[in-house]
Amino acid sequence: MMSMQMNEAEGSVKVAEWQQTYYAHDSGIQSGATTVRDDEGTEYSAKKYAVTTTMVENPTEVEAQYTLTRAQRVRAAMFPETLVEGEAVLSTQTDPGQQTNVQRLAEPSQLLKTAIVHLINYQDDAELATRAVPELTKLLADDDAVVVNKAAMIVNQLTRKEASRRVLMQSPQMVAAVVRAMQNTGDMETARCAASILHSLSHQREGLLAIFKSGGIPALVRMLSSPMESVLFYAITTLHNLLLHQEGAKMAVRLADGLQRMVPLLKKSNPKFLAITTDCLQLLSYGNQESKLIILANGGPEGLVFIMRNYNYEKLLWTTSRVLKVLSVCPSNKPAIVEAGGMQALGQHLTGSSQRLTQNCLWTLRNLSDAATKQEGLDGLLQVLVGQLGSDDVNMLTCATGILSNLTCNNSRNKALVTQCGGVEALIHAVLRAGEKEDVAEPAVCALRHLTSRHQDAELAQNAVRLHYGIPAIVKLLGQPHYWPVVKATVGLIRNLALCPVNQAPLRDAGAIPRLVNLLLKAHQDTQRHASSSQQTYQDGVRMEEIVEGCTGALHILARDPVNRGEIASMQTIPLFVQLLYSYVENVKRVSAGVLCELALDKQSAEMIDAEGASAPLMELLHSNNEGIATYAAAVLFRISEDKSSDYRKRVSVELTHSLFKHDPAAWEMAHNAVPMQAAYLADELDGGYPPYSYSDLGMGGMPLEAEMHEQYMPEMVYDPRQAYPEPL
């Protein structure tokens, strides 16, 4: 068997030349065929056919024949019209019993050629099509790489015409042969051709199905590792078409480890290629948690953020932002995207002309925002978001308020920045425009609540709310119908606003106090109703205990103002506050002790507090581990015991000192044994070495000790805490 090596490039050039002579109308320049016009006026080309002859003598002439390449001989056999007239190509056959490859090729090649010509020119001839396709299918599976290559090229050409393409895709064997050829070949050009064939076929449903059924997907996924850019392009585009239109393709791509091959492609630099790749990632990961984790594991977040930062092609930015949006709801991807600089990168695209890009970036930022509270370098983003608060687009408002609310959460730098760039005014306008839209109102109010406490410019923000006429609008949010998350946020904001003394009167004028008291009563009744069951009730996701705490906390700060204090007391709130001292919620205990502490500044209220039996729970609260609670409780007790009998003052002092000695069990024991004093304590049991203890100044409000002592001193009631010292421990 003769197998002369062909120069590949030469071969493909020759194919091209053959094609040129074929698809271009044969003018006879190369073939030497003449155009003949018959009587009917139709033109046809005179054809010549090669006849191979067998050389039996004269071996030297055979040698001369060897100098012709095999390509030339194949050409001569297949396209004799390309020979110069009169020229004959002598075959290299030496053994009459054995045909050369060329001879072997001649007959089927002739048939093939004819079939192809007719296919091309006579589109409806199914019979011819049926003949050509099986032949080509066989050739694609040939052991000879050259043959496979040529066959692939021919098939590729066939896909350029609709009729022939249709025939190809209707043959599952043909498509399978192409897939196999692509997979098995070591030849780049063959691979490229095969990929191109599949790409052409992927524009029709039938083609997609044929590719899918013949295992095209794993083969195409493997092509994603090709060093040839064109192969990559054909492969990704074909896969994209499959993912878009072929049922089952997504699962197949995932199973073939498609994601692991696609994510590294994000490093490529062709924007159009990247757009298709990112769209594939979106199709694969939408609603599929496992895919999102695979993307994460392969460095997806970094690759995607890099694209957002470095490219301008709108379509690419849009497709990439969509992948990031899909990943942004995944709890594992979120921190990775933030760490890779995702917030900053997405923030670059909020002011461009592409509405769809801006909106996608905003939704993604909103999803990511709760993971980004500690991120640095967000100044630019924050400023842009404040600007977007002026929008009328409800989606934009929802996102801007939501992102700002989260980014100002426990971040004093962000709070200060937003306050300084007019965030308070902008948020108030957003609240006004939000109306009943809770998705805007809730985060806007939360953001204002963040801005009005725990940072250097909190006071600035508190004043700004008033200066921009925010107080009436905010108080109105407490009205019906109650959407509890908004109510809860508003109550917290009002508490912060009341920290600024100048806001106290405007809050009162806007009717904050009756609204808060009514809400408190309503919420408290609700908690009482469910007190028997251990179940906590939620309304709109908010517990009524939270409303009780919030309202009482706001009233506590409002009560710093004397006029407000009076109004609060006049609404019969004291009994309720005293009852709240018994709450199992520590925060509720704190705020109710706090409001009572303020109310007790007024004598009348102090008496009412006492009349409600507040002393007992307050005594208990003296022992609280929470220093705030203990302080308020002590202060209320001081204030309500001012006009009390000395008994009372003694007891208070005992309890107070109990709380002092709570870390000293011995002293506690001693102090504890001294109660009740009247019964247990007699003057003659006094230890003479110690001066009597005078509590003349107890609750008397700081009159000089010496002056008070003689007036108040009652020797028979002397209390000496050291009287019953146990053995030292």
Place this chain on the structure above:
Amino acid sequence: MNREEAPGKSPEEMYVQQKVRVLLMLKKMGSNLTPSEEAFLRNYAGVVNAQMSQLPQHNIDQGAEDVVMAFSRQETEDRRQ
């Protein structure tokens, strides 16, 4: 509030110390004091000075902490938009 710090202090001294602390804490937390309470502090200025350094440095009563809103839990991915 630790007896070990001041061994041998009389109960009344302890009491004054504690009342001063309570009043200073109230002021620190932003609450008002009565005129007599303010006078008490003036009276025991020495104790006040001693107590000031012993007050906790952190803020005691700042109201509810900021809390993030978890939007991504609610977010549903839109189809091909």
